[in-house]
Amino acid sequence: MAQLPDVSALRADFAQALETARTVADVKAVRDRFLSRKQGVITGLLKSVASAAPDERRALGAAINTLKQEIEDALAAREAALADAALPAGAVDVTLPGRVPALGRRHPLTQVRERIEDIFLGMGYEIVEGPELEDDWHNFEALNMPAEHPARDMQDTLYLADRLPADARGRHASLLRTHTSGMQIRYMETHEPPVRIIAPGRVYRRDNFDATHTPMFTQVEGLVVDEGISLGDLKGTLHGFAERFFDARVKTRLRPSFFPYTEPSAELDVECQGCGGAGCALCKHTGWIEVLGCGMVHPAVFEAVGYDSEKYTGFAFGVGIERLALRLYGIDDIRMFYENDLRFLEQLVP
């Protein structure tokens, strides 16, 4: 009589074989070994049932069939698990870098300029532009700075070697504008009050190029002219501007100063954001940062452009964009704005 198969040993064999099967091919090999129609271990066993003693046949057959069912279930489960783990057709590695369209960023000076422009657009200002090559009348004379006026020293001027051809009024551009204030004159010469403008643009001074000075920088000029404009209006406007610009409740103060084309003249200081007014190196221990120059338009300026200086009053201001940008971005070297170093520019928002 043939030896009866040891079903539990077979079960253990199978468990071990399945345990080590890692791939679909491994699982197929296990399936073939146990269930193949021709050489499968279980298939062979089932055939041997016939040779078992008649009283054992039934129990043996049932035990083998149970094992066979277990093996089939286990294989199907493992095959399904492996199929789940496999990549579907067309699957991608989502962790590889995407194809990012190239994106440039607006230059920090552009961003600050547009930020200022937007604040004033919101207050009903018109943005105007004018020439960087200027004549003596618009840059100095009409702004109450006749020849040999000592205030001309406040702005060391770059002159052209040759005068350019004259404009319609016979004026020759002879210098690089030292401020955007000439735009006050250009605008008032061609428009009647009320006036509410800002004029952004590049200006030039014969200054050294170092961490805190540059021979070219950017200003935004502002001018408001109407009946009844007062110094209080100037205060309100600039305080509102400072709060919007710094996006915070800030303290501001107007400190009397001097510009030939405004009277009274003032500097606007903003409480130092670095130390909250307590005094630090940034604010030279004063608690305040000088932000811009401003004042009430001098009647002589109105007279130069043919405005009635009794009827109209107005205020003007000039903001240095670089100075505000240094503040905003926490930079201490102004040269960074002109190097266009991509490692700097790419840190900006677009």
Next chain:
Amino acid sequence: MRLPIDWLRDFVDAPADASLVAARLGACGFGVESVERDVVDFEITANRPDCMSVVGLAREAATAFGLELKSKARPAAALPSGHTPIKVSVGDAGCGRYALAVVDVTVGPSPDWLASRLVAAGVRPINNIVDVTNYVMLEIGHPMHAFDAARLAGGEIRVRRARASETLTTLDGESRTLDETMIVIADRDRAVAIAGVMGGASSEVSATTTRVALESAWFLPSSVRATSRRLGLKTEASMRFERGTDLAAPPVAIARAIALLAEIGAGTIVGGVTDVCPKTPQTRRLTLRRARLASVLGDTVPDTDVVRILRGLAFVVAETSDGWQVDVPSFRVDVSREIDLIEEVGRHWGFDRIPTTFPELRGMPRPSSPGVARARSLRRLLCGAGLQDATTFTFIEAAAAAPFAAEGDTVVIKNPLSEKFAVLRPSIVPGLVESLLYNRNRQAADVRLFEVGSVFSRARGERACVGWVLSGSRGAHWSQPASDVTFADTKGIAELIASAFRAPLDVTVADDTPWLVRGQGAALVIGGERAGWIGRLATLSAGEDAVFAGEIDLDVLSRAAAAAPTAIAALPRYPSVVRDLSIVVDERLPAADVRGTIRTSAPDTLVSVREFDRYQGKGVPDGQVSLSIRLTFRHPGRTLTDADVHEAIDGIVHALETRHQAVLRGR
């Protein structure tokens, strides 16, 4: 102006704490440069020469602190009468007053108190005589000069114009060449001082001097400034004279100097004081209206405060029905009209007390300059296209500008800071190239920059332009091999801009762009006008990687954009038919000519012509090129039939064959 606090307290009982003085005067218009224990350094604005003095600042402090100015701050000029041993003649209107006293002196060091005050104020003590002149200048703000009387030839002083090429060695040891625009103080024979600027070395007070001529004069500000600038010589005296000194001050200064010399035992006046005053002193009388004051400041200052402030500052005030009549003291050269008085009241009343208001908007604002919106949309467009917004200097090196400008058309700066900033850029591109190379030197190979700004030409003036530079690889990604930027990329930028502004762009071969590599440059024509160029730069050093660049004149662009229709056309109702065509033509034949022939030979139903391949190599004869073109046909009123399209293609092919000897491939 360095203000020693103890000196200030000679004239007003201000706080002894320097920081308190600094804070209060700082709020009145005197910027604080620095505060030391006993000295405050104030920045005196150009309109306030009277405050380049201890007494001037004492007057401000008295008003600011509500204190009385001590009487010795207003000394009377009690001058001894008698004959002055030196004769004075004033021969030029640039000298409005000339006072002179002759003093017998014992030259030596100054007493410590006087020397230390000078040091505190930042002036080096020299000897008691010179120190007294400097002390008086610092105290009352009026410059003085002392000559060694023995060195004045002929025993006389002549104030006159300098002669052409007249020379004078000044106190600093420099030999100065003068001209007829300048005023000098001369003796009988020659110039001994440059009026209001600096004395001469030959008549300098020395240890052996026994008699001095003390000068206190008034010179025309514009004359002193012009002379000082022409000579490049700025002094404590010239800075005060060019801003404007007090016409009444010369005898006062002389009196103060004589008293001081006597006090320190350094000298005694000989005879009287000569005082020549060709310029008539005039009291300026101004009107200050109460209503105007309130409307300019936006605040009502009580009458008592108006009067207190103005009187404190030495104005003579009389009340009128609607305000005040105000006489201006002679030292306030900056006050000439009502607005100046309003400023005086305002700054001492306190700007911070003025209520904050907002200007009323009484009408619709006007639209902004078109250039503003144009620059904004261009920047967004190009940033979106992956170019970085850059800011470069408007002035560049002459050598960098030269390739981009016609001979003699560059705008040159007369007084440049350095060779790096010598001329105004004729193009934005050279500046961008510098930034590109800067980045390359810092390991950034893929650089794409643009800038919107002005370019300059002598013939054409100032023009707004956009310029760009591209180099390195385009869109490097793990999924495909990297490819370098080519001509097509810079042309693509030009096409992008033209299309965004709806301006028709033509690109033609350029022969007037010497800064571009031959055969890789083109002219941009927008709306029929020359608008700029694109191409590969020829201006880089050998061995540098290729840089492709371009520039467009924004006014030309705007004109063409304005002429373009803005209305949106109705969408087509019938389907279009697409046919591809491959032809072989001479490689020198521009694709634009082929396109032109197709357009002119096709019926109106041809709506688009687009090249999609250009091939040279196997199967195409040498010197020839295969062009593949996609043609799209559409009829606005019906569906096109195959026959329609066949007929159109036949016509096009025939035209290409006869005009360009084109050979059709694989039809």
